[in-house]
Amino acid sequence: MTQKGLFNKINGNFKNKDIVSLRQFDTKSIYKLFKVTKKMADIAKHAKSSNILKGNIVTLLFYEPSSRTFGSFAAAAKQLSGHTIEIINPTDFSSVSKGETFEDTIRVFEAYCDLIVLRHPEKGAAQKAAEIAKFVPVINAGDGIGEHPTQALLDLYTIYQKFGKLNNLTGLFAGDLLNGRTVKSLLRGLSLFSNNIAYLLSPKQLKLSREDFDDFKKSGLKLIEIENKKDIPKNANFWYWTRTQKERFKNKKNYEEVKNKFIVTKKVLQDFGNKDMILMHPLPRVGEILPEVDGDKRAVYLTSEIRNGMYIRMALLSLVLGKIK
Amino acid sequence: MTQKGLFNKINGNFKNKDIVSLRQFDTKSIYKLFKVTKKMADIAKHAKSSNILKGNIVTLLFYEPSSRTFGSFAAAAKQLSGHTIEIINPTDFSSVSKGETFEDTIRVFEAYCDLIVLRHPEKGAAQKAAEIAKFVPVINAGDGIGEHPTQALLDLYTIYQKFGKLNNLTGLFAGDLLNGRTVKSLLRGLSLFSNNIAYLLSPKQLKLSREDFDDFKKSGLKLIEIENKKDIPKNANFWYWTRTQKERFKNKKNYEEVKNKFIVTKKVLQDFGNKDMILMHPLPRVGEILPEVDGDKRAVYLTSEIRNGMYIRMALLSLVLGKIK
Amino acid sequence: MTQKGLFNKINGNFKNKDIVSLRQFDTKSIYKLFKVTKKMADIAKHAKSSNILKGNIVTLLFYEPSSRTFGSFAAAAKQLSGHTIEIINPTDFSSVSKGETFEDTIRVFEAYCDLIVLRHPEKGAAQKAAEIAKFVPVINAGDGIGEHPTQALLDLYTIYQKFGKLNNLTGLFAGDLLNGRTVKSLLRGLSLFSNNIAYLLSPKQLKLSREDFDDFKKSGLKLIEIENKKDIPKNANFWYWTRTQKERFKNKKNYEEVKNKFIVTKKVLQDFGNKDMILMHPLPRVGEILPEVDGDKRAVYLTSEIRNGMYIRMALLSLVLGKIK
Numbered sequence: 020m021t022q023k024g025l026f027n028k029i030n031g032n033f034k035n036k037d038i039v040s041l042r043q044f045d046t047k048s049i050y051k052l053f054k055v056t057k058k059m060a061d062i063a064k065h066a067k068s069s070n071i072l073k074g075n076i077v078t079l080l081f082y083e084p085s086s087r088t089f090g091s092f093a094a095a096a097k098q099l100s101g102h103t104i105e106i107i108n109p110t111d112f113s114s115v116s117k118g119e120t121f122e123d124t125i126r127v128f129e130a131y132c133d134l135i136v137l138r139h140p141e142k143g144a145a146q147k148a149a150e151i152a153k154f155v156p157v158i159n160a161g162d163g164i165g166e167h168p169t170q171a172l173l174d175l176y177t178i179y180q181k182f183g184k185l186n187n188l189t190g191l192f193a194g195d196l197l198n199g200r201t202v203k204s205l206l207r208g209l210s211l212f213s214n215n216i217a218y219l220l221s222p223k224q225l226k227l228s229r230e231d232f233d234d235f236k237k238s239g240l241k242l243i244e245i246e247n248k249k250d251i252p253k254n255a256n257f258w259y260w261t262r263t264q265k266e267r268f269k270n271k272k273n274y275e276e277v278k279n280k281f282i283v284t285k286k287v288l289q290d291f292g293n294k295d296m297i298l299m300h301p302l303p304r305v306g307e308i309l310p311e312v313d314g315d316k317r318a319v320y321l322t323s324e325i326r327n328g329m330y331i332r333m334a335l336l337s338l339v340l341g342k343i344k
Numbered sequence: 345m346t347q348k349g350l351f352n353k354i355n356g357n358f359k360n361k362d363i364v365s366l367r368q369f370d371t372k373s374i375y376k377l378f379k380v381t382k383k384m385a386d387i388a389k390h391a392k393s394s395n396i397l398k399g400n401i402v403t404l405l406f407y408e409p410s411s412r413t414f415g416s417f418a419a420a421a422k423q424l425s426g427h428t429i430e431i432i433n434p435t436d437f438s439s440v441s442k443g444e445t446f447e448d449t450i451r452v453f454e455a456y457c458d459l460i461v462l463r464h465p466e467k468g469a470a471q472k473a474a475e476i477a478k479f480v481p482v483i484n485a486g487d488g489i490g491e492h493p494t495q496a497l498l499d500l501y502t503i504y505q506k507f508g509k510l511n512n513l514t515g516l517f518a519g520d521l522l523n524g525r526t527v528k529s530l531l532r533g534l535s536l537f538s539n540n541i542a543y544l545l546s547p548k549q550l551k552l553s554r555e556d557f558d559d560f561k562k563s564g565l566k567l568i569e570i571e572n573k574k575d576i577p578k579n580a581n582f583w584y585w586t587r588t589q590k591e592r593f594k595n596k597k598n599y600e601e602v603k604n605k606f607i608v609t610k611k612v613l614q615d616f617g618n619k620d621m622i623l624m625h626p627l628p629r630v631g632e633i634l635p636e637v638d639g640d641k642r643a644v645y646l647t648s649e650i651r652n653g654m655y656i657r658m659a660l661l662s663l664v665l666g667k668i669k
Numbered sequence: 670m671t672q673k674g675l676f677n678k679i680n681g682n683f684k685n686k687d688i689v690s691l692r693q694f695d696t697k698s699i700y701k702l703f704k705v706t707k708k709m710a711d712i713a714k715h716a717k718s719s720n721i722l723k724g725n726i727v728t729l730l731f732y733e734p735s736s737r738t739f740g741s742f743a744a745a746a747k748q749l750s751g752h753t754i755e756i757i758n759p760t761d762f763s764s765v766s767k768g769e770t771f772e773d774t775i776r777v778f779e780a781y782c783d784l785i786v787l788r789h790p791e792k793g794a795a796q797k798a799a800e801i802a803k804f805v806p807v808i809n810a811g812d813g814i815g816e817h818p819t820q821a822l823l824d825l826y827t828i829y830q831k832f833g834k835l836n837n838l839t840g841l842f843a844g845d846l847l848n849g850r851t852v853k854s855l856l857r858g859l860s861l862f863s864n865n866i867a868y869l870l871s872p873k874q875l876k877l878s879r880e881d882f883d884d885f886k887k888s889g890l891k892l893i894e895i896e897n898k899k900d901i902p903k904n905a906n907f908w909y910w911t912r913t914q915k916e917r918f919k920n921k922k923n924y925e926e927v928k929n930k931f932i933v934t935k936k937v938l939q940d941f942g943n944k945d946m947i948l949m950h951p952l953p954r955v956g957e958i959l960p961e962v963d964g965d966k967r968a969v970y971l972t973s974e975i976r977n978g979m980y981i982r983m984a985l986l987s988l989v990l991g992k993i994k
Contacts (some may be wrong), residue, residue: 068399072829074718076747078740086434090403094456097401097427102747105430109736119953122960123971125951127737130975131744262369302452303444310447321448325455376907393724411759412777419781422726422752430755516781627777628769646773650780 033338037149038158041168041207049185049211052242052334053176055343059333060326063098069233071342072101076132076322078105080124080161081107082139082216085115088160088169092136093326095332099342104132125151133340136160143239156339164200169335170301171204173328177319178257180327183298191251193220194261194307196227202261210238218252219244222277225263249278251291258283260300262307283308288315358663363483366493366532374510374536377659378501380668384658385651388423392651396667397426401457405449406432406485407464412627413485413494416650417461420657424667429457450476458665462486481664489525494660495626496529498653502644503582505652506622507667511537516576518545519586519606520634521552526626527586528556535563543577544569547602550588573605583608583617584624587632610635613640624649683988687799688808690886691818691857699861702984703826705993706793709983710976713748715951721992722751726782730774731757732789737952738810738819741975742786745982749992754782754956783990786810795953806989814850819985823978827969828907830977831947836862841901842930843870844911844957846877851951851953852911853881860888865875868902872927898930901941908942909949910935912957933958938965949974 029036029048036043044052044145062069077096081089084107096103109124121144128135129152137148138160145166161167179185190209195245196202196219209215217240227235227246236242245251248323251258263281268274283298300308300320312318337343354361354373359420361368369377387394402421406414409432420532421428434449446469453460454477462473463485470484504510515534521544534540542565544552545598551569552560561567570576576583588606593599608623617623625633625645637643662668674871677696679686681862686693694702731739734757744994746753759774771794778785779802780840787798788810795809811817822873831836840859846852859865867890868986869877876894877885886892895901901908913931918924933948950970974976987993 076744084436086431086449089455090429090431090456093429096402097429104743104747106736106740111734116953123953124736126971127975128740130972131740131979230611284756305443321451322455325452329456398959409761411756413757415778415781417752418754419726422754434744628773630768646776650777654781 029039033335034344035156036339036340037145037152037156038168038317038335038339039149040159041164041171041204044168044211046185046207046211049172049175049208050296052172052331052338053179055334055338056176056327056330056338058343059098059330059337063326063330063333070100071337072096072099072340075101075134075336075340075342076104077101077336078104078106078128078132078135079160080109080128080135080137081105082109082137082144084108085138085161087325087328088138088167091328092160092332093258095329095336098329098333099337101336104128117324121147122151126153129153129155134158134336137162139163141165141318149326158335158339161200164198166204167200168204169331170201171208172335173209173324173331174201174205174259174299174301176327176331177297177324178301180323181319182256185209186213187214188212188256189216189218189252191220191255191258192261193258194222195225195263195267196261197225198264198267199301202227202259206231206235206240207238207261210240213215213239214241216241216243216252218250218255220246220248220251222263222273222281224273225267248291250285253291253293255293255296257297257299260298260308262303264306281307284310285311285315288312288317294319358660359666360475360481360554362470362481363493363546363660364470364474365484365491365666366496366529366638369533369536371510371536372545374497374500374533377497377656377663378504380659380663381655382653383500383668384423384655384662388651388655388658391424391468394423395425396662397421397665398422398573398663400426400459400661401429402426402661403429403431403457403460405429405434405453405462406461407434407462409433410463410486412650412653413463413492416653417485417657420654420661423654423658423664426661429453435582447476448474451478454478454480459483459661462487464488466490483660483664486525489523491529493529494653494656495526495637496533498649498656499526499530499584499624499626500533501652501656502622502624502649505648507581508646510534510540512539512581513537514541514543514577515579515587516543516545516583518583520550520588520592521546521586523589523592524586524626525528527552527584529559530584531556531565534562535560538564541568541577543575543580545571545573545576547598547606548590550592551600552585573612573616578616578618580621580625582619582622584626585633586626587630595634606632608637608638610634610636610640613637613642617642677984683985684991685806686989687795687802687806688818688985688989689795689799690816691811691854692854694858694861696835696861699822699825699858701779702822702981702988703829705984705988706826706977706980709748709980710992713976713980713983718750720746720750721747721987721989725784725986725990725992727751727986728752728754728756728778728782728785729810730759730778730785730787730854731755732787732794733987734758735811736789737975737978738788738817740767741978742810742982745979745986748979749987751986754778770824771797772801776803779803779805784808786985787812788936789813793890808985808989811850814848816854817850818854819978819982820851821858822985823981824851824855824909824949824951826977826981827860827947827949828913830973831908831969833947835859835865837864838862838866838906839866839902839904841868841870841905841908842911843908845875845913845917846871846911847875848914848917849911849951850883852877852909855909856881856885856890859887860890863889864891866891866893866902867899868905870896870898870901872913872923872931874923875917898937898941899976900933905943907947907949909951910958911951912953912955931957933962935959935961935965938962942967
């Protein structure tokens with residue numbers, strides 16, 4: 020084992036890098052990742068038996084359960100014949116409950132494996148783990164209100180897959196833009212590319228914060244806040260729909276008022292959508308897109324978004340472990 | 345991926361079929377399954393390293409824990425070099441606890457794998473999952489008071505293995521015949537074949553329901569209700585013993601009265617059994633067969649029944665995934 | 670499957686033996702194990718893809734969670750391409766919660782696999798499981814206040830790896846020597862070899878019991894009780910440091926008094942250690958070795974001890990399953 024590089028920019032070279040934040044990525048690295056992701060999709064679709072990760076052990080260390088992300092990483096490793104060590108809720112396990120520190124737990128598990136995938140409820144945990152682990156890279160599978168970079172990357176890839184580009188795009192972001200971790204990560208991703216426009220549709224209480232708004236604007240992304248579905252641009256390439264959580268509203272009357280304005284129905288899609296767009300959602304959804312829409316071929320949240328999540332993770336595991344260049 | 349066929353009769357062709365109920369099986373399909381099961385037993389016994397499921401991913405989605413069925417399916421997949429994604433109690437996982445529907449969960453997991461094995465506490469859940477899953481087949485690993493088809497199949501196979509046939513057999517069913525899911529499934533299986541006789545021995549409170557009794561009778565199975573061990577036929581090929589659960593009795597005095605009548609001891613086996621029979625139990629047992637009987641070579645509940653469960657599941661996985669014809 | 674040999678002495682032949690206690694080992698068996706362990710280290714370090722356990726299924730049956738031991742055994746099996754069936758907290762699972770006995774659970778799981786690794790909170794559980802299992806060997810992964818033989822073996826191996834021998838060594842044992850399961854196992858291991866000296870440093874309340882003291886003395890180990898760090902021998906080959914648990918003290922004032930005397934700091938290591946020693950700890954630690962010491966090259970508790978644990982388990986699995994002679 021050789022000491023790994025510290026957490027840093029990817030610059031087109033993923034080998035032994037920690038994947039903690041979308042901030043590590045430049046456009047070149049994203050395109051490289053997507054090229055490998057496309058290969059992975061081919062492997063998975065044709066059910067070729069791939070040995071790319073044969074002999075590699077990936078620890079899935081989940082301090083909070085997340086069936087979708089867990090299943091996606093597990094499937095990604097196994098599609099490539101990699102092994103997994105699966106630890107869910109280690110705080111219920113004896114060592115941690117006896118008072119073992121996060122540091123010691125990370126040090127112990129890095130001795131058993133080639134890579135750690137970490138899910139943690141606290142912002143900053145992935146960065147911390149990346150600094151602690153001396154020999155193996157760490158991939159962030161979501162750290163609380165922090166980041167969830169593989170979710171943002173699969174969203175970007177889904178758009179890229181449909182339109183063959185990541186610039187000159189117009190997107191609609193709807194729902195809770197104040198708290199939504201995935202919204203902000205995707206906006207950050209789009210801001211790396213030129214001439215993108217994001218329409219922002221949300222209840223007043225859940226608008227993008229002034230700070231975030233200014234940040235993204237500075238980075239070159241064109242942001243347009245709208246208040247009504249009628250203002251959705253007819254030429255949007257994608258809608259990125261998210262939950263408006265009841266618990267975010269102090270005044271429940273306000274919630275009831277806005278709730279129905281933020282539901283996608285067949286009629287909404289027909290009245291305000293266009294033929295070539297895609298309808299995305301980071302899941303889980305709890306009613307904000309009606310099941311009647313699921314069968315529409317523009318609805319990709321239960322189809323290509325899910326599959327792309329697995330392909331992106333297959334690509335990241337292979338690149339970070341140095342099995343693909 | 346190609347769209348799978350809808351849940352339906354097997355008719356000798358298992359590929360891409362959901363396995364939800366024993367009602368899907370005819371005698372031809374059962375014999376075909378058993379032929380493959382025998383091959384699987386050979387593979388497992390000789391510890392040959394089989395690659396039949398190499399490259400396949402099976403999701404074990406268990407909405408309630410069941411160590412035996414879970415272990416059996418996991419072992420079945422791994423005996424053939426298949427991979428598993430293991431999700432136990434997804435309702436504790438964040439997506440589902442955030443309110444994700446059963447539909448969305450099934451759609452998500454089918455994107456990660458080639459086949460879903462579902463355990464669920466609610467009757468009808470397996471059928472529902474089979475209808476939701478668009479691309480991958482679903483195998484029912486028990487849905488509440490509904491069905492548990494692989495248990496019934498392993499019971500049938502155990503009888504078939506011993507006697508080389510599934511017709512012209514005489515069996516004794518004892519214990520709780522009113523509520524026992526496995527009893528009814530096995531009776532259904534036997535009713536597909538000709539000239540079988542089932543003696544039914546149970547407390548009055550736990551007799552087979554009139555409806556079930558008439559149903560099985562109509563299908564050609566000969567049913568004989570008895571009230572005393574003395575009436576057990578001397579030529580029974582098998583005894584299928586089950587638990588009489590205390591909680592089924594409103595009157596605890598009644599329970600105490602019948603309890604001891606339904607315990608298999610060495611003496612009971614000697615007085616009322618015969619040399620060539622087998623003694624079966626679907627497990628778990630909690631006292632209704634005494635450990636002193638375990639060493640008897642007729643007792644198969646902890647030996648061939650358990651192993652046959654794994655072989656049946658190996659066969660089903662291989663057939664449904666189209667790896668064996 | 671052939672019936673396995675009963676639990677007994679190893680005498681240089683591990684195949685099909687249960688590994689329940691360090692008492693089964695003689696020096697010859699330990700040296701043989703260490704020779705194989707060294708090979709395993711080479712396999713793991715060079716990330717060669719080994720197929721030594723290909724086709725084998727190992728059940729990890731953990732009646733209490735232990736992330737480190739669980740992860741170590743899982744990694745050991747997977748490093749050698751073995752499969753695992755992972756059952757954590759089976760008492761929450763339906764069969765066991767319905768009242769299934771420990772006997773039946775062991776009989777069921779041995780039908781699915783080639784070897785059972787058992788973790789259990791009750792002393793004697795591993796021995797019991799070894800007696801129940803008729804066909805597959807059982808490895809003890811810790812049974813309450815009983816034994817944890819693979820921990821003792823990894824400790825011995827860590828010392829052997831450093832000094833190339835297991836005799837003529839001087840060690841310091843510090844902390845809770847009354848209750849520490851690992852301390853006593855390691856002392857037992859050292860007592861098999863000649864001319865070893867153990868210095869024992871502990872609070873009065875946590876001294877080695879008179880019974881243990883006399884036992885080890887009889888077996889040829891030289892024991893020297895000391896009360897002060899100043900009495901630590903300058904030529905110690907290793908320090909084996911353990912936790913002094915607050916809950917062991919009836920009088921909390923006594924605890925506060927002794928607590929600080931049993932913390933390893935940089936200064937303590939500088940004042941009382943020597944250049945060639947190693948500093949060991951069975952983990953988890955909760956403050957008794959300060960993190961400032963972790964970077965010292967003599968500190969092996971987060972490095973070679975952890976890795977050696979995986980190598981020892983790789984070796985044991987291979988030997989017991991008869992894949993290496």
